[in-house]
Amino acid sequence: MRVGLIVIGIILLAAGIWVVAGHASYRDTNTVAQIGSAKLTATHDRAIPQWVGIAGIVIGGLLTVGGIARKR
Template sequence: MRIALMVIGIILLIAGIWVVAGHGSYTATETVVSVGDHALKATHDKSIPQWAGIAGIVVGALLTLGGLLRKR
């Protein structure tokens, strides 16, 4: 349990730093026009919000510290 907390915390911490550094993004596709069976779709690259990165850093740090300070 202790090792699992530390591993999950470190993963969240690294992912949060990645997002805050501006490298986190995802692709969103939306339908612009739809006529019958045909559709015109647009694809946009959107960045993950900064608050999600900061939350990942905070939660990751808490989980890592919890794993380190937990008694066996």
């Protein structure tokens, strides 16, 4: 369990840093107009909010420190 906490913590830290650095985004598709069976859609690239990255860094740091400090 200790190694698992450390590994998950490091993964969350790396993902949080990636988001805060501004490299993380996702695609969002909206239907602009629909007439009968014909659809007009628009796809946008949206950035993941920075607070998600900060939360990942904090939680990942806590899990990593907790995994290292945990006694058997």
